[in-house]
Amino acid sequence: MKLYVTPTSPYARLAMIARLEKGLDGIELVWTRTRVPDDPMLAFNPSGRIPFLRLDDGSGFEDTDVIVDYIDALAPPLRFAAPDGAGHWPHRRRRATARSMLDGVALWARETMRPETERSPGIIEHERRRAARLADLFEAEIGGPAYRGPPDMPQLFLFCALDVERRLPEFDWRTGRPGLAAWHARVAALPSVAGSLPPAGV
Ligand SMILES: N[C@@H](CCC(=O)N[C@@H](CS)C(=O)NCC(=O)O)C(=O)O
Known part of the structure; x- marks a missing residue:
């Protein structure tokens, strides 16, 4: 089994973290590039x-989502599924909101990679504002118990969204959000997260 990834994709990073969280480092990583016409x-x-x-x-x-569910099912017990019971819908809300943030900042990062004459300042501003609103929401709730346990899907989507700052320095979610910064530092130090950073030179 092979997991195709790029060094910059936050979605790939999430799948790589899940792979390590589940102890499935036997799944081979294939470092590739996207948008290559004859790939x-x-x-x-x-x-x-x-x-x-x-x-x-x-x-x-x-x-x-599908890849993580598949990886999760390979090595029970499930770690990434939404829980049953009272925690189900709160989990789904956090997951959907964090994924929405990731989708937005990924689009923003993609827009900044286009040639300058093709960039849309309107799209960039729209995504900047969306990301700021969502960062405020997460800053308000990051001290809660849902963000303390081992990383689940809401936390992984949130971490990978915030981590887009590495390729998009203008995504300044840290200023005025100390709770989010402390939480990000804790998650970044987890072995699965630190171990999924791309090796130099790929
Ligand atoms: N819905 C997809 C989104 C993945 C995605 O957008 N990946 C980007 C890299 S961050 C990509 O492959 N882009 C290549 C392209 O647009 O051709 C998922 O959840 O995995």
Whole structure:
């Protein structure tokens, strides 16, 4: 089984963290690039999106949620599913909100990578404001018990969203948000998170 990743994709980072959290480092990482027109990967991953999990029979999955669910099911007990009972909908809310933040900042980062003449200041400003509002929301709730345990999907989406700052320095979520900064530092130091940083030179 092979997990196709890039060094900059926050979605790939999330899948790589899940892989290590589950002790599945036997899943081989394939460091690749996206948007390469004649990439052989397109033969089995036509969308060209990363992360992509290729199974030994040649089939595979795109989409971070599906890949994490698959990895999770490979090594029970489940770690990343929404809990049953009273915690279910609060978990789903946190997960959806954190994923929304990641989708927005990923779009913002992508926009800044376009040639300057093709960039949309309107899109960048829209995403900057969205990210600031969501960062305020998470700053308000980050001290709660939901953010203290081992990383679940809401926390992983939130961490990977905030971590987009490494390629988008203008995403300044730290100023005025000490709780979020302290939480990010704690998660960044976890072995699965530190161990999923891309090696130098890839
Ligand atoms: N919905 C996808 C989003 C993944 C995604 O957007 N990946 C980006 C890299 S951050 C990508 O592969 N872009 C390549 C392209 O647009 O061709 C998921 O959850 O995995």
